Amino acid sequence: MARVISVTNQKGGxxxxxxxxxLATGLMRKGFKALAVDMDPQxxxxxxxxxxxxxxxxxxxxxxxxxxxxxxxxxxxxxDLISSNILLSGVDLEFTxxxxxxxxxxxxxxxxxxxxxxxxxxxxxxxxLTVNAFAASDYVVIPMLADIFSLxxxxxxxxxxxxxxxxxxxxxxxxxxxxxxxxxxTVLGKRIRETAEMVAEQVGTRLYKTTxxxxxxxxxxxxxxxxxxxxxxxxxxxxxYATFIQELLAEGV
Ligand SMILES: Nc1ncnc2c1ncn2[C@@H]1O[C@H](COP(=O)(O)OP(=O)(O)O)[C@@H](O)[C@H]1O
Ligand SMILES: [Mg+2]
Numbered sequence: 581m582a583r584v585i586s587v588t589n590q591k592g593g594x595x596x597x598x599x600x601x602x603l604a605t606g607l608m609r610k611g612f613k614a615l616a617v618d619m620d621p622q623x624x625x626x627x628x629x630x631x632x633x634x635x636x637x638x639x640x641x642x643x644x645x646x647x648x649x650x651x652x653x654x655x656x657x658x659x660d661l662i663s664s665n666i667l668l669s670g671v672d673l674e675f676t677x678x679x680x681x682x683x684x685x686x687x688x689x690x691x692x693x694x695x696x697x698x699x700x701x702x703x704x705x706x707x708x709l710t711v712n713a714f715a716a717s718d719y720v721v722i723p724m725l726a727d728i729f730s731l732x733x734x735x736x737x738x739x740x741x742x743x744x745x746x747x748x749x750x751x752x753x754x755x756x757x758x759x760x761x762x763x764x765x766t767v768l769g770k771r772i773r774e775t776a777e778m779v780a781e782q783v784g785t786r787l788y789k790t791t792x793x794x795x796x797x798x799x800x801x802x803x804x805x806x807x808x809x810x811x812x813x814x815x816x817x818x819x820x821y822a823t824f825i826q827e828l829l830a831e832g833v
């Protein structure tokens with residue numbers, strides 16, 4: 581049975597898609613079977629994996645129940661993908677029936693025994709798409725930028741996750757906060773990290789030991805639609821992601 585991991589933060593540009601890509605391709609590289617699911621209408625994850633967001637069935641069709649889950653999966657050069665589609669942006673208005681929180685969970689049910697890990701990328705919002713991701717997941721990773729404005733958003737996010745846990749998924753585990761594009765050498769960086777540790781504790785979670793450094797190789801690999809582990813395996817930020825995966829595996833995730 582696959583473990584389902586959501587990568588989430590209501591802010592944009594914090595490294596959600598990058599972390600989703602790293603988890604899916606990095607776990608695959610370790611010999612696990614991984615499926616990446618793109619719940620963001622902007623389809624950055626689908627692009628990064630070279631997926632088709634126009635012609636083939638997408639996660640939108642899966643949510644609608646218009647396609648057999650098996651046929652919503654595309655094979656890309658590194659991992660299996662259920663791609664996004666721009667129509668996802670209308671889901672909030674389009675699906676109004678009760679139980680609409682569980683559409684993704686239901687859609688993924690028959691796929692769970694085919695994979696070791698399912699990684700879900702989420703949009704920069706706390707909307708029905710994010711709620712569907714939470715309801716379908718076992719575990720949540722929260723990437724965050726190491727700056728003071730980002731810290732301020734964490735209380736709201738954690739509040740939402742806790743309410744959702746009560747309402748639709750009592751088993752959901754909030755794994756922790758992953759500092760991304762982080763420079764631990766500066767005084768400011770160290771201060772932010774300490775503050776982040778405090779904030780995390782206050783909202784009932786923690787910082788992961790691993791932090792992710794800043795590197796141009798990350799956007800480069802995405803522009804080239806190549807896994808970062810192939811593109812620049814020795815790059816510090818890529819090695820950080822490999823360490824992060826080790827940290828998760830060591831904890832039994
Ligand atoms: N560790 C990193 N170093 C350098 N650039 C990064 C890093 N992580 C992400 N980026 C870049 O920052 C931008 C936002 O990251 P992304 O993963 O798309 O965030 P989100 O999905 O939260 O909006 C992208 O252009 C991405 O390539
Ligand atoms: Mg994104």
